[in-house]
Amino acid sequence: MSLSGGADAASRAGRLAVMVGSGEVDVVILGAGINGAGLFRDLCAQGVSCLIVDKADFGSGTSAAPSRLIHGGLKYLETGEFGLVAQSTFERNLLLRNAPHYVSPLPTVIPIFSWTKGVLAALRTLFGSTSAPRSRGAILIKIGLAIYDFYGSRNRVMPRHRMVGRRQALGKMPALNPAIVAIGIYYDAKISHPERLVLELILDGLQANAASAAANYTTLVTSANGLLTFRPESGRAFSVRPKLVVNAAGPWIDHVNDLLGAPSKMIGGTKGSHILLKHDELVRGLAGRMLYFEADDGRICLVYDYLGLALVGSTDIKADNPDAVRCEPDEVEYLLDSMRTLLPGMTFDRDQIVYAYSGIRPLPASETSTPGLISRDHSAPVAEPDPTRPFAVISLVGGKWTTFRGFAEEVANVVLERLRRSRKVTTQSMPIGGGKGFPTNAATRAEWLGRARSESGLEEGRLEQLLSRYGTRAVQIASGSNDEDRLPDSNGYSKPEIDYIVRNEFVEHLADIVMRRSTMAISGSLTRRDLQEIAAIAGRALGWSAQRTAEEIDAVVARLETRNLMRLN
DSSP states (O other): OOTTTTTSSHHHHHHHHHHHHHEEEEEEEEOOHHHHHHHHHHHHTOOEEEEEEOOOOOSSSSGGGGGGGEOGGGGGTEEEEEEEHHHHHHHHHHHHHOOOTTTEEEEEEEEEOSSTTHHHHHHHHHTTTOOSOOOOOHHHHHOOOOOHHHHTTTTOOHHHHHHHHHHHHHHOOTSSSSTOOOOEEEEEEEEEEEHHHHHHHHHHHHHHHHHOOEEEEEEEEEETTEEEEEEEEOOOOOOHHHHHHHOOOGGGGHHHHEEEEHOOOOOOOEEEEEEOOHHHHHHHHHTTEEEEEETTTTTTTEEEEEEEEEEEEEOOOOOOOOOOOOHHHHHHHHHHHHHHHSSTSOOGGGEEEEEEEEEEEOOOOOOSSSSSSSSSOOOOOOOOBTBBBOEEEEEEEEEOGGGGGHHHHHHHHHHHHHTTOOOOSSTTOOOGGGTTOOOHHHHHHHHHHHHHHHOOOOOHHHHHHHHHGGGGHHHHHTTTTTTTTTTOOOOOBHHHHHHHHHHHEEEEEEEIIIIIIIIIITTTOOHHHHHHHHHHHHHHTTTHHHHHHHHHHHHHHHHHHHSSSSOOO
């Protein structure tokens, strides 16, 4: 069975062949990260024919390297970006409703080490100073959280903040540095499978519009006389003539604009690195909460339980080469030192690291010397047509994971106006992928599990696992034959489940499966035996030779060990 929207290989090729045969498409979106995918879904829902293309895998660039938070941007209050905070908190609340299979509330604790520090510095920053406060005291944090609650009141789904004194705080979290004077507690949200959410947006777009198509591992090679020519990794080059082009290439925006004949200097990114620690004592102490704290240099860091590991992040360093980004040794030490200061009674060392990742935030070009003060807001500048390029180019600059839907809606409205179309539907209350019909309380969950068990014959525990992994799309995987045939070591995954992913979810490489369609790599559960078995399944489904299969395994091992600091057993 294929995913609705025709995601199987034959249907994908057929869609693209029809589009190439006609030679024309309304909109080409270059870049299938979260912003490009969000726009693709929105435009497809309006009846606009779209082709979304990525030179690598969907959601494999910056969108695969976030802190895995869906947050309202508390720290943006300091820089006076109140509109961004208002939009972010609103979009966070919408995502909790529209993607409940992946997005869930996250109680957050801010350790506070003074009562009054930072107030004057924060006022200077608010009025344009280029240096952020090095410390934020209880008064400043209380004001910030009150404002944050106010902006988060639209579609509120979580409790308001509260302040807790030192004695009670250390009673709740005794491992905290005893120098605290209080803690602030508020709520944001986290996302368990960000790469899969990107994929689901694309699948939703394909389901909404049969005239649209998607292609990963496909590179733009030329733009001439209104014709864009692409070269897939496998297969023949093809060309289409768009009415409009959207550049959603993130950190690669300026490079893509050069290819399009619309040279720009829009991006001035910063690098964010994260490490995941096998630290059971810390995970137990967090008890489902995130610690959101200041490092010694004033930068904001965080730690919370992600899939049973302690996710620690992030650095914020000016950088501009997304193709070579990795978590460097000095960044690892910075993050570990921050944890040692915050939780002095616990031990932190490099041997606890099971995975690390890094990415470039595609922020607007900025002259500020403090990366944390570069705006996280978004914009969509337009390069109008010229005599050598008959289509306009809209570039998606900046933005953040939380606001992708709102950003997509803004840009989609611009596109619709230029195409002289009108909006048919809003995406504000549109569920994403497996969030459609997702059971959000005990009664509806029991009903869903009972129905799925009757249809599939699987045990309730296995269905619970699939539901958390794929949302309500789990029924399509649950209907696969012989689900009890499991991988050798990661026995939470079945071989038919992997086969389904390969055949229906745009898989081109082994890394797509273990790093983006599943959490096997980032959770540290992947083994060499599993990798070999997954490669064999993919090879049979995709027609790989023995040499290709071996090359795919070698490439994944090299990537995980050198760039992700993972030691495969």
